Amino acid sequence: MSDTPSEAPVKSILPKWVRGPQDFVGGLAMVAVALFALWASSDLQGMHGFSFGAGTAPRMFAVLLLLLGGAVALMGVLKDGPHIAAYSWRGPLFVSAAIVFFALAIRPLGLVVSAFAAFLIAAMGSHETRWIEAIIVGACLTLGCALLFPYVLGLPMPMFPRFLIQ
Amino acid sequence: MELFANLAHGFAVAFSPINLLMCLIGALVGTLVGVLPGIGTIATVAMLLPITFGLPPVGALIMLAGIYYGAQYGGSTTSILVNIPGEATSVVTALDGHQMAKQGRAGPALAIAAIGSFFAGCVATVLIAVLGAPLTKLALAFGPAEYFSLMVLGLIFAVVLAKGSVLKAIAMIVFGLLLSMVGSDIETGASRMAFNIPELADGLGFATVAMGVFGFAEIIRNLDHGAEMDRNLVQQKITGLMPTRKDLVDSTPAILRGTVLGSILGILPGGGAVIASFAAYTLEKKLAKDPSRFGRGAIEGVASPESANNAAAQTSFIPLLTLGIPPNAVMALMVGAMTIHGIVPGPQVMQKQPDLVWGMIASMWIGNLMLIIINLPLVGIWVRLLRVPYRLMFPSIVVFCAIGIYSVNNAPVDVVLAGAFGLVGYWLIKHDFEPAPLLLGMVLGPLMEENLRRALLISRGDWSVFLSRPLSAVLLAIAAGLLVLAVLPTLRAKRDEVFVESEG
Numbered sequence: 001m002s003d004t005p006s007e008a009p010v011k012s013i014l015p016k017w018v019r020g021p022q023d024f025v026g027g028l029a030m031v032a033v034a035l036f037a038l039w040a041s042s043d044l045q046g047m048h049g050f051s052f053g054a055g056t057a058p059r060m061f062a063v064l065l066l067l068l069g070g071a072v073a074l075m076g077v078l079k080d081g082p083h084i085a086a087y088s089w090r091g092p093l094f095v096s097a098a099i100v101f102f103a104l105a106i107r108p109l110g111l112v113v114s115a116f117a118a119f120l121i122a123a124m125g126s127h128e129t130r131w132i133e134a135i136i137v138g139a140c141l142t143l144g145c146a147l148l149f150p151y152v153l154g155l156p157m158p159m160f161p162r163f164l165i166q
Numbered sequence: 167m168e169l170f171a172n173l174a175h176g177f178a179v180a181f182s183p184i185n186l187l188m189c190l191i192g193a194l195v196g197t198l199v200g201v202l203p204g205i206g207t208i209a210t211v212a213m214l215l216p217i218t219f220g221l222p223p224v225g226a227l228i229m230l231a232g233i234y235y236g237a238q239y240g241g242s243t244t245s246i247l248v249n250i251p252g253e254a255t256s257v258v259t260a261l262d263g264h265q266m267a268k269q270g271r272a273g274p275a276l277a278i279a280a281i282g283s284f285f286a287g288c289v290a291t292v293l294i295a296v297l298g299a300p301l302t303k304l305a306l307a308f309g310p311a312e313y314f315s316l317m318v319l320g321l322i323f324a325v326v327l328a329k330g331s332v333l334k335a336i337a338m339i340v341f342g343l344l345l346s347m348v349g350s351d352i353e354t355g356a357s358r359m360a361f362n363i364p365e366l367a368d369g370l371g372f373a374t375v376a377m378g379v380f381g382f383a384e385i386i387r388n389l390d391h392g393a394e395m396d397r398n399l400v401q402q403k404i405t406g407l408m409p410t411r412k413d414l415v416d417s418t419p420a421i422l423r424g425t426v427l428g429s430i431l432g433i434l435p436g437g438g439a440v441i442a443s444f445a446a447y448t449l450e451k452k453l454a455k456d457p458s459r460f461g462r463g464a465i466e467g468v469a470s471p472e473s474a475n476n477a478a479a480q481t482s483f484i485p486l487l488t489l490g491i492p493p494n495a496v497m498a499l500m501v502g503a504m505t506i507h508g509i510v511p512g513p514q515v516m517q518k519q520p521d522l523v524w525g526m527i528a529s530m531w532i533g534n535l536m537l538i539i540i541n542l543p544l545v546g547i548w549v550r551l552l553r554v555p556y557r558l559m560f561p562s563i564v565v566f567c568a569i570g571i572y573s574v575n576n577a578p579v580d581v582v583l584a585g586a587f588g589l590v591g592y593w594l595i596k597h598d599f600e601p602a603p604l605l606l607g608m609v610l611g612p613l614m615e616e617n618l619r620r621a622l623l624i625s626r627g628d629w630s631v632f633l634s635r636p637l638s639a640v641l642l643a644i645a646a647g648l649l650v651l652a653v654l655p656t657l658r659a660k661r662d663e664v665f666v667e668s669e670g
Contacts, residue, residue, distance in 0.1 A: 050627020
């Protein structure tokens, strides 16, 4: 399912010799991850004698990823490949916003408020959302979760805003 | 006759009221996500992982298993009636199934899909029971070197059978291995790449990453396409579920072939149910006297892939239960579920936790029986569910996932991490990197490191131990051979052909 919603405009900032931008950028990103991991694990002990130190395996995998990422990027130079697919901003933005809001709100505001608000924030991620309908479904979902998690499943979590309880 | 005693014990466990209930819930939820396009099995199992926390381990695993094979049933319903595969495993079913529905034969198509699935499920259940004990004995003879080589072979298999670039899939595995290194070192306790964040000291939560990469990323990706999916349901009422005599005669050999092929491909690590359904369809088309019938409503084109995907979904439990090695991403999540409950997957599980293993095996047969009832007479209800618009479904999933992740450790940081992995997953999809190998790498990472360390410690640092021990050498040789085959141009073309088939 690699089909993309709309073809990216062929207006690449990459130099001409990059024939498969999707692979090229993807490979470089893997190289970056590997370099970051190498840096992050550089303070760990390496091999001592013939036994592994804490840092041996992470560095081993990082070097492997470095090589593989490099190879993927190289493929992007040598072979014609697809352009980088167009990103949309609306979905990722509002879904992430809903998640972050939930994480920040769950402790101080409790499940009921944060779940309902997160639902509405996430709903903004689609331009097809109809608000009355969304509010009704959001309220039902919140009620369902408020019953399911603490009572049916026995997972304790704050339900209502802290300032209301005190 | 140990087998019968074991199975009897398993049925005793599975027939307890709580486990029957769990099995039913799993089958229902599985059918639900199978029917609804846009929610995958992997995402669902990831979503429900945290919920199983409060359940007894046997019940939890029975439920999660039910979701996996239940989805194989449900997926076919959507494929046949709407021409949109509810699951990746039902892509090929849509080819002939929907044509049959258009010709007013939706009933027989659904019935054959369910009967084929049920038959395959029964065979696979027996196969798991039969193969379980001997494979476990074999696994107990494995030393660390053999284990390491076996895991390498498993990962290579996963790469070879997966769709897309071999190189990128290997890169994803290594990325997963690297992610699994975050946290504390098992031997020295040193904190690795945790940046003094207390929530990372125990490592990245498996459920967190899975939920991000599969749950959130899938939602964001779906929103790209516009929330409204094209759902042109076959409107006329489904009449006459019973297939004709000719249908049964035509589909019986196809069901048998699909079951055999699916069972074999399920045991092999890698594609599991998805590849099984593709391969079964291709095989039927090759064997048919008149291949031009395919794509125009040939009943074999429904019977065989549906049997194959269900057989494969179930036999993929064999490597997990006997060797402790997950052959695909869903099984990797099952490992996650086991670890949440403090069970270390591996050959010892079968001896130490007979309730768990045999209870789960027996529950699969019960679950299949439930599914045929859930799916055939109740098909109308599931069809009505297809009218729930995605614009209401996706915010619900987001909230549900967020609460679920939070409940695992009561840690808001986990929720943010899952969100971040959602964006990573979205980026990976955009760059055509498959996220499933990443999950496999992440699960196998700690195991691989441990066995590698132990093997080298025993051999006093001599790397040739992996080649000097015969079993290990054979496993590695197969892995190397597969890898070479996979990059050979001729086989690549063949492999891509299997996948292209559906997109036409």
